[in-house]
Amino acid sequence: MAIRYSIIIATYNRAHQLPLTLAAFEAQTYPKHLFEVIVADDGSTDGTKELVEAYRASYSLTYVTQTEQRGRSAIRNLGLQYAKGSYVIFCDADFLALPEFIRTVRQYHRKNPRAVVSGFPHSFDGSYTHYYPDFSPEEKEHCHAVLTASNSWRPELEAANEIIPLVTPADIIHHTDALSRVVFPSKMPPGVIKQFASTDVAPWMVFVTRCVSVRRSLLNRVGGFNERYVLYGLEDWDLGYRLHCLKVPFYCIKEIVGYHQEHPTHFRGDVLNTENLRIMLETYGFNDSALNLFCVVPPSADLETYKNTLRILRRGFRSRTTRSSARLLKRTLRIAAKQFLLQSDAEAYKKSLAKIQRRAAGRKSRVARVLRDMVQRSEKLVE
Known part of the structure; x- marks a missing residue:
């Protein structure tokens, strides 16, 4: 077969x-x-x-x-x-x-x-299948806590200068309880x-x-x-x-x-390095707000804000009363991504954002509030 x-x-x-x-x-x-x-x-x-x-x-x-x-x-x-x-x-x-x-x-x-x-x-x-002597102090502390909770901590680990296995292939194949004692x-x-x-x-x-x-x-x-x-x-x-x-x-x-x-x-x-983000923008351009938003709100830093911004933007386009603000939000993310990638004239970039900010002033919709927040975040790209 x-x-x-x-x-x-x-x-x-x-x-x-x-x-x-x-x-x-x-x-x-x-x-x-x-x-x-x-x-x-x-x-x-x-x-x-x-x-x-x-x-x-x-x-x-x-x-x-x-x-x-x-x-x-x-x-x-x-x-x-x-x-x-x-x-x-x-x-x-x-x-x-x-x-x-x-x-x-x-x-x-x-x-x-x-x-x-x-x-x-x-x-x-996670699972601590091995103890690494080059764990960071925080990682060593967490490993110690997990192993202690299951009565698996061994004092010699503290002074180890080489990698020590805590689970073996035989443990995995024969379903011993070794793995269950090191998971968290x-x-x-x-x-x-x-x-x-x-x-x-x-x-x-x-x-x-x-x-x-x-x-x-x-x-x-x-x-x-x-x-x-x-x-x-x-x-x-x-x-x-x-x-x-x-x-x-x-x-x-x-x-x-x-x-x-x-x-x-x-x-x-690095979880999100700027060089790879540049490659992504060079590959796909600036037409997708989901990609442009990476430059303003990295998902690794604030995933909730990242996703909620996309949700609000999508809903904004569905209503005639908020469509104008949604267009401005999309434009803000687009010019921010361009600035991130191309590093164009900072003063011209600031003027573009200021113009959008003035147009957004006084608008009370949720889309407008997010728009103003994104403008402020976008300004930090040239600070």
Whole structure:
């Protein structure tokens, strides 16, 4: 029978976490002959190649790599070239899938075969599968609290100068209680989780490669990941945005289907770097307020304001009494994005905003109030 799901795991120097990630697919309740795992290595230097090639999987396991590090987009595209499944599931190398993971994804795809099915944001609970001596003081304190609560803290961890495993691949395969003793709820505030899970505006934000699934034919249709993105951030949202432009629906898996293997934050890099935002604006221009708004209200800083602004803008265009203010709000976001990208004359930019502010003065609608707030925020781009 043909492969149904291709799981692509992009990795770079995650040799400590990857064995657990691979072991988690040994424990899947979904038939092993119906899925494959492709480890796409972005030039690791920590023995990842030897680790994967020596791994004896009970499922189809393929290792692919490139001669030099080219970034998250390029390595995922390489993995995509080897995929045989009707659907592709992207997983991070530090994502520890629970046994029902693939089966749950399949249930969502059976109801919504053309949709993007995402484990984000409900599968952002964490697990301390390893103790890292280079955890920050805050990370060490949190790890200590989690392990102490389950009577798993060991005094020798305090003086450790090397990475110490707290969960083994055998624990995952044989379903011991080791994992349950090191998991903890997501640090993401409930309000942020609710906003991410609400796909009424900017639904493409749930396309997060920690765990997301989509038809392979749709990925090929939009050309895969944009390889201009080399640094961390936005490369997955960019792909999600292009799928959204094809009218592909987005669904969040409500069940927890896996855990993040905690590691020092510095492994990740900047959550939203300005260079990648510039690439996004250069690629799509300034016609979409959802993208322009990134420059004024970064979602990573204030997701509620970001999404509510888009909701208010949309409602503003629906009413004749607020349409003028909605047009001004859209224009404000557009000229702010242009200023962010092009760095044009600051005085001319300020004059444009002042003119909009004068036109918005005295208007009492909610759209007008948001407009005035966005003008003030936009002024900070040249402060």
